[in-house]
Amino acid sequence: MATRMKLKLKTVFVLYFMVSLLGLIYALMQLGQRCDCTEHDIPKDRTISRLRGELHRLQEQIRKSEATKQPQKPPARQPTVFVITPTYARLVQKAELTRLSQTFLHVPQLHWIVVEDSPHKTPLVTDLLVKSGVTYTHLHMPTAKDRKLQEGDPSWLKPRGVEQRNEGLRWLREDRRAQPGGDNQQGVVYFADDDNTYSLQIFEEMRSTQRVSVWPVGLVGGMKYERPVVEGGKVVRFHTGWRPSRPFPMDMAGFAVSLKLVLSNPEACFDGEAPMGFLESSFLQGLVTMDELEPKADNCSKVLVWHTRTEKPKMKRRGGSARSGTGFRPCGGGLRDTHTHTHNHTHTHIHTVKRTLLFNAA
Numbered sequence: 001m002a003t004r005m006k007l008k009l010k011t012v013f014v015l016y017f018m019v020s021l022l023g024l025i026y027a028l029m030q031l032g033q034r035c036d037c038t039e040h041d042i043p044k045d046r047t048i049s050r051l052r053g054e055l056h057r058l059q060e061q062i063r064k065s066e067a068t069k070q071p072q073k074p075p076a077r078q079p080t081v082f083v084i085t086p087t088y089a090r091l092v093q094k095a096e097l098t099r100l101s102q103t104f105l106h107v108p109q110l111h112w113i114v115v116e117d118s119p120h121k122t123p124l125v126t127d128l129l130v131k132s133g134v135t136y137t138h139l140h141m142p143t144a145k146d147r148k149l150q151e152g153d154p155s156w157l158k159p160r161g162v163e164q165r166n167e168g169l170r171w172l173r174e175d176r177r178a179q180p181g182g183d184n185q186q187g188v189v190y191f192a193d194d195d196n197t198y199s200l201q202i203f204e205e206m207r208s209t210q211r212v213s214v215w216p217v218g219l220v221g222g223m224k225y226e227r228p229v230v231e232g233g234k235v236v237r238f239h240t241g242w243r244p245s246r247p248f249p250m251d252m253a254g255f256a257v258s259l260k261l262v263l264s265n266p267e268a269c270f271d272g273e274a275p276m277g278f279l280e281s282s283f284l285q286g287l288v289t290m291d292e293l294e295p296k297a298d299n300c301s302k303v304l305v306w307h308t309r310t311e312k313p314k315m316k317r318r319g320g321s322a323r324s325g326t327g328f329r330p331c332g333g334g335l336r337d338t339h340t341h342t343h344n345h346t347h348t349h350i351h352t353v354k355r356t357l358l359f360n361a362a
Helices: 001-033 038-068 095-105 123-132 162-177 200-206 259-264 279-284 334-341 346-361
Strands: 079-087 110-116 136-140 187-191 213-214 216-222 222-232 233-239 255-258
Touching: 079 095, 079 162, 079 200, 095 110, 095 123, 110 123, 110 162, 123 136, 136 162, 162 187, 187 200, 187 259, 255 259, 255 279
Parallel strands: 079 110, 079 187, 110 136
Antiparallel strands: 187 255, 213 255, 216 222, 222 233
């Protein structure tokens, strides 16, 4: 009985072993066979084909769009603002020009024409302009002796800056006509005295001038402001404290002229013999009528330029030491002249150099 049971178990074990072996052999044989995955690839192929069709359609749309699109023009260049500034030698000249130049640094497309009231260009102004970072032209034109204000004369007695403004206009006309485009160049001309205060906005306001643009000026004529009075978009009269019957009762800082108008009227200039208060009118009368004036600064309701004036310094000592023979020259003398005149006087040399450095720093 025990022997028969052992034979049955052995037979079952052998059969189990044979079946397992056959299963293993079959599995190993299947590893070398190619799998038929066609049914899995069909959806994937359809997706790829659809995406390729969509890409081709988008490429065609881009080609058609580029074929019909107009070529883009480069952004239009802003008209240049040509600023003519007369200047003359005085204690505050360097301070005034420094302040003005640093305002102009913030104005794009600006050309500063500085005209000295001098028989030659001075080192002080030359050096300041070179270091200013502003595009500039440096000119000089002395005022005739009989037109110069004398010591103690009131500032209103004779017009100032006439020869210098006219020299700036002369140079501008010659220079622009030598450029491509001649009389058709875009730009605007503004007369900016070196002692006024200017908002940056005023330069953007004037840039679109077609003939002559106008705006208010603060602290002028003994008033808080003077301004053109605008009705219906036109200048009809002027709010001014003195002789409103003048053809153009405006301050020099209150208008700008288109470059085209200046170039097409070569005779237009400032009349040094004009009566007091008529200098601006002597220039504008041949260029424009009141009806043609272009009000800026929100219909002349905003003040963007002020007729300020630096107080004349009261110096306790004028010049250098008479004992040492030194000459302290605040306008262009500079450190080099001081060295030359005091080289053999050590104590005075140091004293004078310190004074010169302190002045230049100021």
